[in-house]
Every structure is written in structure tokens, then in C-alpha cells.
Amino acid sequence: MVILGLALFIKGLEMGLFPIGESMAYAFARKGSLFWLLIFAFLLGFGTTIAEPALIAVADKAATLAAQAGAIADTDESRSNYAYWLRITVALSVGSAILLGVLRIIRGWPIQWFIIGGYILIVIITGFAPKEIIGIAFDSGGVTTSTITVPLVTALGVGLASSIKGRNPMIDGFGLIAFASLTPIMFVMIYGMIVV
């Protein structure tokens, strides 16, 4: 059953998700409207993250932790409130990550400067963030990118990089997922600092 599911998934990937991601990338490149492309990138990141089941689970655990640490009142209402805004925070961070990543592909900026800059920022923020949130923040970077988002976003990036002149799909097309796993770490720690 696992194997059957995986086979169906891969078949569907090649028939459905890869072509639509690429054809949309080409269509946006032809239309030449940067504004709409960026809105699309943001919504794609935001929309896929807000409904992510793994994120909902992590947010609930984080709320329990914060309540135990005395950061928020230990009631159901304040906990669900905390978890809700944490989810919004992560979704916002993924949305802006995809937006920034798409902008990077279009402009052809080298990825390492963003990632290294992001890491340095994270390291600095880690020094100030409350201890309880650090583990959750680092984990939330990993859980935000679901099985459906990854193929679609990869196809979008590669499609964009191959439809724009002077971009190498190998060098420029990948990297969207990396952005999407980096920003939640930052945003969640900042969230923990503000709320505590």
C-alpha cells in the first residue's frame, strides 16, 4: 500500500504538479508583471502553510510550553490565541520567504549571501530568544514545507529560472525551499520574544 501510494504520487507529480508549476512560471514570465508574480508567490507560501497539519501540532505544543513557562495565562483561550497567532506568524514568514526567493531568481542574486546573512541573523536572535522557544523555532523551519508544496515550489522556481534569459535553472532555480525553511526560525523566535 505504501508502495502503491508512492507510485501514484510520483505519477501524479509528473502529470499534474510539475507541469502546472512550470506553465504558470512561463505565463508569468510572458506577462511580465512582477507585481502579480510576487503576490502569487506570497499567497502560495501563506496559503499552503496556514493549513499545514504539522504546523498546527507544533503551534499547540508551543502554546502549552509558553503557558507552563508563565509567559501567557494558562487558560484555553489564551493558549489557542497564542497558537493561532504563531501559525499566522509562520505562514507570513513562509509567504515572504517565497516572495523574496522569487525576487532573487528574477534578479539573479547569488543565494549564499541571503542564506549566510539569514544564518547570522538567526544566531544573533538565538542569543536573545527565550530558551523554551528555541527548539520549537528550529523545528518549525523544517515542518513548514509539506509534500505538496515542495514539488510545486520547485517547479515554479525551475520554470522561472529557465524562462528568464541569463538564468541557469541549476544555479538559480532551486533555493525557494531553503528560504521557506529559514525565515520561520527567525519569525518564531521574534514572536517568542515579543509575546514573552
Added chain:
Amino acid sequence: MSWDSISNSEFLGTLIDTIRDVLPIILVIFGFQYFVLRQPIKNIKKILIGLVYVIFGLAFFLVGLEKALFPLGELMAQQLTDPKFIYGTASDVLEFIRWQDYYWVYIFAMAIGFATTIAEPALIAVSIKANDVSGGAISVWGLRGAVALGVGIGITLGSYRIVTGTPLHYYIIAGYIFVIIQTFFAPRAIIALAYDSGGVTTSTVTVPLVTALGIGLATTIPGRSPLIDGFGLIAFASLFPMITVMGYAQISHWRANKQSKSEYTHGG
């Protein structure tokens, strides 16, 4: 596994979850296609069938995992972290913890990290794409192997960290510094892909099993809080693939260089 062992409602529940996962994506895509791009989609029928395949495939995959692999993995994680198994006696000897005594946990961590990552659907998707784009220079299995090895190492080190109780951010910061230095020496074409592989490893398959291992470890070892120490394994699992993928590219690059050099000397 026979069909009878799976109740229909269970499959339906997973299917609904998967659809809920996909729905926002479909809304965004079709909304933009019709209201912004104002173009009919080419091969719409084929794409829709593909989407149905993806949803059903994922649901099958998840139900199968829940039925067979997850309970087994969680049981093993519990048994291996049980003090009785590690010390052969009851738990009252746990005054001092020697990290060497947990070697079965490390072996299990390595195996589970490697095995779950090889099966990760998101990683398969990225590998197929990378193989396409690189014109076959990056093989699907090479990339999957490199990433899986990275996750295995990451989870092993993460378990060691839980056993010894050292702070998470020391490891993460050291890992980041290593990644940054390695970036300067890695072939340029692999960098973006390597960064990506950190994020793709941890989705459907890896997260539940690895979390079970982390929570199991943190609950049985005295002085560890499952809430604080149980987390953080995923962070390790996203960090180490970057190192191994860049390493993989460096090694194959180096070997290709060496080969072309020796050909040159022999031919010349």
C-alpha cells in the same frame, strides 16, 4: 496488508486531510490562472487527473504508514530508550548517565533517519527535478542517498545531544558555521540545491517517527524535559543534509577533475 485491516473511515479521514492540505494551493493556482493571467490552462484534463493521483497516492501512502510503519517505529523507539533495555535492570540505577550505554539508540537513530528519508515523497520530487535540470549529472539515487545519510547523521547526533543534555544552539551554530565555510568551497551549481535539501527532508514520513524517538528519549532520561529536549531533532535533520549534499558534490567534482587530468596525462 489486506484491505480488510483498514477501516474505510480511516482512509476517508486521511483523504480529507490531504485534500484540505491541497485545497489552498488549488485555489491560489486557479484563481491566478483565471483572474490574473486570464488564460485557459493547457492540458487541463491531464493536470486534474495528475492532481487526483497526487491526492490519492499521498493518502494511500499515509494510511499505509500509519498502519504498518509508525506503530512499529514508535514501539522500537520506546523499547530502545527504556532503561531496562539499556541497563538490564530496573530504572533505579539511573543516577548517572553514560552516553556510551545508549549505542543501540544511536544505531536505531541512524537507521531510522536514513530509511525514512529515502522514502520521503518530497525528496523524490526534488531529486527528479534536479536530475532533469542538471542533464543527468546529479543522479536521483545519489542525491537521495546523500540527503538520507545527512539525516541519519543528524538524528544520531541529535539523540546524543538529548542523552548528554547539551544546549541545542551550540550544535546548530557550529553546524551553520560549517555550512557557511563549506559554501565557499562547494561547486556553485550545487549550492541552492543543497540548501533546499535541508528543508525537503522533513515532512510526512520523517517527522512523526523522529519526534517519537526524541520524546521517548527525553522522557526516560532523568533531568530532561520532553517539552524542551524532545524538540530539536528536526533541526538536526534539516542541517546535516546541506553538509552531505555539498560534500557529495565536492567529492564527485573532485573525482571528475582527477579523472580528466589523468586522461590528459595519459593521452598527451
